[in-house]
Amino acid sequence: MTSAIVGLGVTEVGRVFGRTAPQYAADAVRAAVVDAGLTLDHVDGLLFGNGRSGGLTPLLQRDLGLVNLTLLSEVGAFGASAIAMVQYASLAIEAGMASVVVCAWGDAPLREGTSAGASYQREMLAGFLSVAAAAGVTGANARYALAAQRHMQHYGTTSEQLGAVAVAQRAWAAGNPLAQHRLPITIEDHQASRMIVEPLHLLDCCLVSNGGVAVVVTSTERARDLRRPPAFVWGWAQAHPGTLPERGSRFGLETGAAVAGPAAMRKAGITTSDVDVCEIYDCYSYTVVVTLEDYGFCKKGEGGAFAASGALAPGGSLPTNTGGGQLSSFYLWGMTPLSEAVVQVRGDGGDRQALRHDVVLVSGNGGVLDYHATLVLGREPR
């Protein structure tokens, strides 16, 4: 592996207003380049992804005043996009196509005066999507509820175990000044939080956030000369199972993480016992449970018990979502776990810094467990 993440830019995030998605992305790029100790002159590759509000196009190049790019593209794999961008940046650098690639994200789904739920309201649908909507399946909440319920029925996972994920991540968020929610919660708080789509409570569901995040990727040789400790790219994989709605489907029980996780760790030359910190895409508490199982941190079906054991929380054996994650910190899709991974590898976590941070595993999950990417980052070159 020959690349490293050398710059990180995060704008103000959360219930913040006044910028569009492209503006947040551009702000994040500028911050990331400064963080890397570079200038925009050095950037010759630009990758970007869109969230809920859309709006990012190749015109982002012009917004930034970048000239003479040799790599420019939108990357669209929903929640797997952030890691995919780092993968493609790395491949381009390895191939000599570019030398300094910025991976940018911005989203502005929240409008002032509108609730978080309304920000994700579907437009009027027709056809088969409207059949599902008429049934009450109006978005991701409903589909993940079906997935979580299947996991609960099949493996005995309980709502309280999902709550343990939310409680652990909120405990990490207490140490993160950027987190949208920092006040500690208990399992009782989780159980008392209103039902969104049973079995998922409000505290099982991720936030809705405005803001932008960008990372700068370059070669390991270049990385050594720059301003911040690099996060070296050790391994990666993608897996998109194409799970079909028919007999034999493992929907809700197993995800692409079961393929991409082992593949990425093999590429990195590690096993789960080498991983110090996990940054897991947590659109729902349940997503963390099923992903950690699929990665092999516990036996299949025992993710709930693993969470309930306290392993994921501060002081536990497997620090997970150390900034609070999408549940408590902010939700900018795959950039949330990716940005926290870079913070942890660098040792920049302050009050939330994991003691061991040599190897950090990052997940990206898109659609309804449809699209998956895994990334392994290391504090030293591999």
Place this chain on the structure above:
Amino acid sequence: MSTTSDPSDHTPLSSAQRFPTATAAARRDDESAPFFDAAGRGELVVRRCAQCRHLRAPEVRGCPRCYDGAFTWSAVSGRATLVSWAVAHERQPDGETLTKPFALVELEEGPWITAPLVDVAIDTVAAGDALHVRFVRLGGGEAIPSFTREVSPAGD
């Protein structure tokens, strides 16, 4: 005492902004028209691959076995088993919460359908329960399949 805060609940909003439509209506498009036509006749249809005859869910465009796109609409028995379920909690303008149970069911022929779950006490269901289709019109829209539990031969 809860120590949580949910900013989305603290923002003053109009009623129309806060509460989604109580019941979305199913509407046809060109692709789904034959499905809705059949539903209007009380018939549940799925796609049968013209090449290999594999049956797939109504919205799946390509055959997962042979990748061919050609298909015919094929009637199925309407019998199914319960795979998973959930209950949407929709807050209404009058402050009440409307609960809408729905299910993921496996037709006895194999394809999966997402549909309302009707006339069932939700706390009594279990994966594998025998179900059968019943067509309903929600919100004044097209007829769509819903599922309800089989009654035992002796009756309940």
